Amino acid sequence: MSANDRMVGGLHYQQSPDYQHWDYDIDCLKGRYLEGCVTKYVSRHRYKGVGFADLQKAQHYLEKLREAFKQGRLDPMLMEDEVVDKITFDRITQFMDGQRLIGGERSIIRNAAMWRCDMDLSLIGICIKHLIDRYYPNSAAKAACDHKMWRGVEKDGRFCKCGEIMFDPGD
Numbered sequence: 001m002s003a004n005d006r007m008v009g010g011l012h013y014q015q016s017p018d019y020q021h022w023d024y025d026i027d028c029l030k031g032r033y034l035e036g037c038v039t040k041y042v043s044r045h046r047y048k049g050v051g052f053a054d055l056q057k058a059q060h061y062l063e064k065l066r067e068a069f070k071q072g073r074l075d076p077m078l079m080e081d082e083v084v085d086k087i088t089f090d091r092i093t094q095f096m097d098g099q100r101l102i103g104g105e106r107s108i109i110r111n112a113a114m115w116r117c118d119m120d121l122s123l124i125g126i127c128i129k130h131l132i133d134r135y136y137p138n139s140a141a142k143a144a145c146d147h148k149m150w151r152g153v154e155k156d157g158r159f160c161k162c163g164e165i166m167f168d169p170g171d
């Protein structure tokens with residue numbers, strides 16, 4: 001399944017199935033929008049009250065970025081002339097400090113600005129996964145659960161092992 005086949009957070013990615021905005025971004029804007037979305041959702045997840053959904057969106061944009069790179073649609077080596085200079089590096093630091101970003105979040109911001117290979121992108125994914133495990137372990141368990149391990153009954157629904165209350169389809 002490609003990133004285009006998946007929906008995250010109710011966003012309607014199938015609006016223009018023939019040629020979606022992020023494909024336009026990849027082909028015409030060198031994927032900068034995708035990098036920007038990854039950094040946007042990572043830098044705001046602890047402040048907007050929808051943290052888990054934000055990191056899921058960051059993962060989804062990263063998935064699209066990696067997919068495009070593997071398909072040869074993006075070549076960051078061709079962008080060597082735009083290699084991060086001192087001023088840009090200072091701006092990156094200023095942004096991270098201003099947003100009060102920490103550890104893994106800072107690694108993501110730096111890697112998104114300077115990535116050159118799939119390993120750089122996979123490191124971003126690992127950092128996002130760590131943030132989810134650290135800040136939203138319960139949401140991650142629910143999202144990964146197939147809701148088949150029932151535990152007890154609460155009012156009209158039943159508990160799953162992940163903590164989610166599901167309605168009994170037999171009622």
Ligand SMILES: [Zn+2]
Pocket residue numbers: 142145146147148160161162163164
């Ligand atoms: Zn469950």
